[in-house]
Amino acid sequence: MIKRLFHRLKRPLAAVFVGALTTLAFAPYQLWPIAIISPALLLILIHNQSSRAALWTGYAWGIGQFATGISWVHISIDKFGGMPKIASVFLMSLLIGYLAVYSGLFTWALNRYFGRHNRVRFLLAAPAIWLCCDWLRGWVMTGFPWLWLGYSQIDSPLGNFAPISGVELITLLLIISAGSIAYAMVSKKWMNILIPATILFTGYGLNSAHWVIPNPESSTKLALIQGNVDQAKKWLPKQRWPTIMKYTDLTRENWDADVVIWPEAAIPAFELEIPSYLSNLDSAGKLNSSAIVTGVLNQDKNGRYFNSILTLGQTNYGDYSLNMDQRYHKHHLLPFGEFVPFESILRPLAPLFNLPMSSFSRGDFIQTNIVANGRHMAPALCYEIIFNEQVRRNVTEDTDFILTLSNDAWFGKSIGPLQHMEIARMRALELGKPVIRSTNNGVTAVTDYRGKVIAQIPQFETHVLRTEVTSTEGRTPFHKFGTWPLYIWVLFSLIVGWRLKD
Numbered sequence: 175m176i177k178r179l180f181h182r183l184k185r186p187l188a189a190v191f192v193g194a195l196t197t198l199a200f201a202p203y204q205l206w207p208i209a210i211i212s213p214a215l216l217l218i219l220i221h222n223q224s225s226r227a228a229l230w231t232g233y234a235w236g237i238g239q240f241a242t243g244i245s246w247v248h249i250s251i252d253k254f255g256g257m258p259k260i261a262s263v264f265l266m267s268l269l270i271g272y273l274a275v276y277s278g279l280f281t282w283a284l285n286r287y288f289g290r291h292n293r294v295r296f297l298l299a300a301p302a303i304w305l306c307c308d309w310l311r312g313w314v315m316t317g318f319p320w321l322w323l324g325y326s327q328i329d330s331p332l333g334n335f336a337p338i339s340g341v342e343l344i345t346l347l348l349i350i351s352a353g354s355i356a357y358a359m360v361s362k363k364w365m366n367i368l369i370p371a372t373i374l375f376t377g378y379g380l381n382s383a384h385w386v387i388p389n390p391e392s393s394t395k396l397a398l399i400q401g402n403v404d405q406a407k408k409w410l411p412k413q414r415w416p417t418i419m420k421y422t423d424l425t426r427e428n429w430d431a432d433v434v435i436w437p438e439a440a441i442p443a444f445e446l447e448i449p450s451y452l453s454n455l456d457s458a459g460k461l462n463s464s465a466i467v468t469g470v471l472n473q474d475k476n477g478r479y480f481n482s483i484l485t486l487g488q489t490n491y492g493d494y495s496l497n498m499d500q501r502y503h504k505h506h507l508l509p510f511g512e513f514v515p516f517e518s519i520l521r522p523l524a525p526l527f528n529l530p531m532s533s534f535s536r537g538d539f540i541q542t543n544i545v546a547n548g549r550h551m552a553p554a555l556c557y558e559i560i561f562n563e564q565v566r567r568n569v570t571e572d573t574d575f576i577l578t579l580s581n582d583a584w585f586g587k588s589i590g591p592l593q594h595m596e597i598a599r600m601r602a603l604e605l606g607k608p609v610i611r612s613t614n615n616g617v618t619a620v621t622d623y624r625g626k627v628i629a630q631i632p633q634f635e636t637h638v639l640r641t642e643v644t645s646t647e648g649r650t651p652f653h654k655f656g657t658w659p660l661y662i663w664v665l666f667s668l669i670v671g672w673r674l675k676d
Contacts, residue, residue: 185219185227186234192216193238193277199326200243201596202589206330209323210351210370216281217300217356225286232281236274243321244270246590254405254584273318276307283307287672291360294674296353297369302667304349305342305660312561316509319560320593323348328599328625331377336603336625337385337650340562342657347373386606386623386648392574394549396620397431398612398639399424400631401440405583405614414442418451421468424638425455429462431640433546435612436468438481438556438579445470445484449496452486456494459487465546469555469579474498478535481507481555483579488547502544503537504555506564540567544577549645551577551610559598566656569605574645576607581614591617591633599625606650608643 192215199209216235220228247269252262280303288299312319324344327333335343351370358366401420407413418441425434445452459466465487472480483502485491491500543550552568552575559565559578569576578598582591595617602609603625611619616633620641629641 185223185231189216189219189231189234190238192219193235193240194242196239196321196323196326197242197589199323200321200589201592204326204329206326206332209326209348210355212352213304213323213349214352214355214359216277217296217353218359220281220285221291221356221360223285225282225289228285229278229282233274233278235281236277237270239277239321240270240273243593244273244590246585246588246593249586249588249590250584253586273311276311279310280304280307288675290675291357292675293357293366294671296357297350298667299671299675300353301346301349302664302671305346305664308342308345316506317561320597325593325597325600328596328603331374331381333600333603333625334377334380334383336600337383337606337652338380339655339659340566340604340652340657341600342660346660346663385650386646388623388644389647390644392645393642394547394574394645395430395432395642396610396640397425397428397434398610398618398620398631398641399428399434399436399440400613400615400618400635400637400639401437402615402634402636403442403583405581408442417442418448420636422455424636425466426458428638428640429458429464431464433549434459434464434466435577435579435610436466437612437614437618438469438581439471440468440614441470443471445472445482446496449494452484453494456486463488463547465489465549467544467546467551467577467579469581472498472501472503479533480504480537481534482537483544483553483555483577485544485546490545502541502553502555504534504558505537505539505541506558506561507534507536508557539564543568543570543573549574551575552607554578554601556580556582559594559601562601562604563656565601566605566653569607569653571649573607575643576601576605576609578609578611579613580611582617583615587634595619599627604650604652606646606648606653608645610643 192212195208196212198205220231248266251265283303284300288295308322322341322345324341327344332344332347335347351373354366354369358364399421403417408417421436421440428434455466465485467483467485470482470484472482481504486494544553550572552573554565565576582594585591598609598611599621602621602623606623608623609621618639619627619630620643622628623646629639631637631639
């Protein structure tokens with residue numbers, strides 16, 4: 175009986191290990207070939223399994239991937255959730271278990287509907303189903319498209335495909351490569367190894383493609399202020415003005431910058447509580463021919479709360495006023511952190527579901543760019559930078575830069591902020607626009623239009639990042655068409671794969 179049980183569990187146990195390996199493909203490790211090897215091994219593990227057995231093997235692979243890849247989430251739950259350790263571990267286990275459903279769905283669907291081990295299964299069906307499961311994970315319950323495999327390729331030759339059809343195209347090519355390797359292994363038809371080799375060499379060739387061009391006349395001097403404020407003390411009443419004055423003093427030393435940028439919710443107060451201070455800061459910015467961009471919390475006349483971005487100083491809005499229409503309001507809110515799903519049921523259960531600032535309202539999906547000292551910036555607050563379609567829709571022909579303000583202090587000295595920066599770099603590469611990322615304690619950095627970090631300051635230090643960044647002209651294919659070509663490819667692959675599956 176024990177022998178039989180071990181025989182049934184050996185593939186799922188192996189899948190947990192293989193799934194855990196995928197974390198090494200992402201920042202900070204960036205061993206990008208693992209993003210091909212791991213799904214290839216998964217396809218081999220479900221070889222000749224029933225659809226039910228394949229489901230559990232795929233689910234186990236997802237457990238390994240997310241238990242290691244998003245372990246940083248537990249820091250925020252444990253430290254700020256106000257719950258016993260056993261409860262925080264339980265909730266983290268629920269999250270991991272939920273996310274693993276999608277890899278289980280992938281292996282189940284593949285073995286259920288494309289059971290024959292031919293090229294169609296590995297080169298058409300598997301990549302198409304994988305992409306569908308990724309899209310589902312990026313949409314269901316507002317979505318969590320973290321650890322999409324394509325993000326791991328930001329510094330690999332495959333990264334050069336991003337301007338064509340985004341991170342999803344890179345993921346598709348990774349699974350085609352993985353399927354080719356898996357098919358070669360199970361069928362002993364080694365010529366199929368040429369497929370991933372061809373994809374990699376094409377990626378190398380695309381390095382010379384320039385979809386947009388820098389505009390040397392649009393150089394902008396930036397000062398990004400990293401306050402490094404202790405998250406546990408930030409909202410204490412006695413810390414309000416020391417925190418505000420810390421940012422003010424650092425700004426005063428950098429008035430020669432065209433734009434001074436503070437991070438998400440840098441001001442530990444609602445905007446309506448400090449209008450006199452903001453009016454004075456606005457006047458100082460105008461006096462020094464500079465603009466200040468900061469994250470701030472807002473409340474409108476109807477009592478709704480917003481996580482917002484405010485621009486002061488040299489702007490198109492005239493003198494400072496408490497006008498909610500002259501703000502960017504975050505659209506994609508973080509579940510449980512900024513809103514609670516099934517609020518009436520969950521809030522009474524535990525302090526975790528009653529965190530401060532967890533009842534925000536959404537801004538519009540598409541909003542006008544922020545204009546600071548004549549520079550147009552497409553904003554994305556923290557978590558929003560992971561939603562490439564939202565960022566794409568908010569980048570216009572006038573956009574100079576992508577601006578993302580964040581506060582990853584919730585996640586301590588973990589890999590989470592480094593993965594977050596990796597995702598932000600992908601937005602630059604997809605859309606051909608430099609990304610400006612200002613945070614409370616890191617990673618504060620600026621990239622060029624190809625996603626290369628051109629300036630960065632150390633994490634967990636009070637520091638000011640001074641740099642110059644140049645805008646671009648033109649549009650990438652992804653900016654023009656988004657992922658619609660991939661929808662067509664997936665539909666084609668599933669139809670053809672179904673017709674030829676036997």
